[in-house]
Amino acid sequence: MTDTSPANGHHDAAAAAPGAAGETTGSQGQPAPDTEGARVKAWLEGHTDGTLVGKLGLEFVAAGPEEVVARMPVEGNRQYHGVLHGGASAALAETLGSVAASLAAGDGRVAVGMELSVTHHRPASAGYVTGRATPLHLGRRTATYEIAVTDDHGKRVCTARLTCMMIEAP
Secondary structure: OOOOOHHHHOOOHHHHOOOOOOOOEOOOOOEOOOHHHHHHHHHHHOOOOOOHHHHHOOEEEEEEOOEEEEEEEOOOOEOOOOOEOHHHHHHHHHHHHHHHHHHHHOOOEEEEEEEEEEEEOOOOOOOEEEEEEEEEEEOOOEEEEEEEEEOOOOOEEEEEEEEEEEEEOO
16 A cells, blocks of 8 residues: 555654544534545545555545545546446455555554455446545554445445555555
């Protein structure tokens, strides 16, 4: 996995989590803007040139250790017969799970993928698909995420599970 965490490959997971401890509320009781999540999202999008993430056209919507969300256009990521390529769905899933696990790993640590399983449920042939990674297990050494990929109508296109090992940053 490539370096996906901000600040020279290190990031405090708790600080990036939307709703993390210490988050203040706005003037009318509304949650304060998730400036840390926005910073992580901007960092991720600024590091896509020359990467598979850039080639796939991923647009990050939210980024934190408890949830990473991105969307990807079907156009440009199709198989020869016009539907979304399963490998593109798998790449989307692995990216989201790896980013989330890297954020959860904490300062001085990164996440590397160990196992990816993807089940394809239905084709998508137009618009965007959206992936949402949520943790199934967050341990000190491993993290497992479920990644649900849905189409523009909210129908599940595929379900993936990614397990990462959290290691000291090289």
